[in-house]
Amino acid sequence: MHTGREQELMARIRAGDKTACDECIREHSPGVYRLAIRLMRNGAEAEDVVQETFLSAFKAIDRFDGRSGIQTWLYRIAYNASLMRLRRRRPDSVPLEEAIEPDEGAPVPRALVDWCCLPEQMLEKAEVRAEIRRAIRELPPKLRAVFVMRELEELPTGAAAEALGISEETVKTRLRRARLRLKERLADQFSPRTASPRA
Numbered sequence: 001m002h003t004g005r006e007q008e009l010m011a012r013i014r015a016g017d018k019t020a021c022d023e024c025i026r027e028h029s030p031g032v033y034r035l036a037i038r039l040m041r042n043g044a045e046a047e048d049v050v051q052e053t054f055l056s057a058f059k060a061i062d063r064f065d066g067r068s069g070i071q072t073w074l075y076r077i078a079y080n081a082s083l084m085r086l087r088r089r090r091p092d093s094v095p096l097e098e099a100i101e102p103d104e105g106a107p108v109p110r111a112l113v114d115w116c117c118l119p120e121q122m123l124e125k126a127e128v129r130a131e132i133r134r135a136i137r138e139l140p141p142k143l144r145a146v147f148v149m150r151e152l153e154e155l156p157t158g159a160a161a162e163a164l165g166i167s168e169e170t171v172k173t174r175l176r177r178a179r180l181r182l183k184e185r186l187a188d189q190f191s192p193r194t195a196s197p198r199a
Helices: 004-014 018-040 043-059 070-089 096-100 126-137 141-152 157-164 168-186
Strands: none
Touching: 004 018, 004 070, 018 043, 018 070, 018 141, 043 070, 070 141, 070 157, 126 141, 126 168, 141 157, 141 168, 157 168
């Protein structure tokens, strides 16, 4: 639901108040850009997604019913815009849904390491952080979107589900798969020989 401040801001936007639009962009464009760059992996395309997101949002402002917050609504628009661009970029590829569904038969990682619990001195290394960022970028778009929203943007499960237009159970399933893929991808980098995960 809207907060009182969001209700007031949306009312001003509906009334054509340009300063309200600017305020909304200043407040929410950093998060929208973070989501877009992690999905698109291209700065110019991410900026286009941000612009498209706010243009679409302001055009559809009268259809915003307030069941979710402004941030969640904008993330959903940005996510859909990013997916459309990714599909145009890879029109002959396997459909994104088919690439990660169904639940049964999903590959099990060959090696696991609890990379979330690495010693702080490991996480402080630039090459380690860079490897983690690369691993996240290599996730399939729909797994990456869930991981970004839940783990990096720290959205609640319900808000992430609303933004992505999927059920909370699907969010949990995709987040679990994303974590498993990341663990496999990073297993060699953070093997017991190079890091000792905390108990």
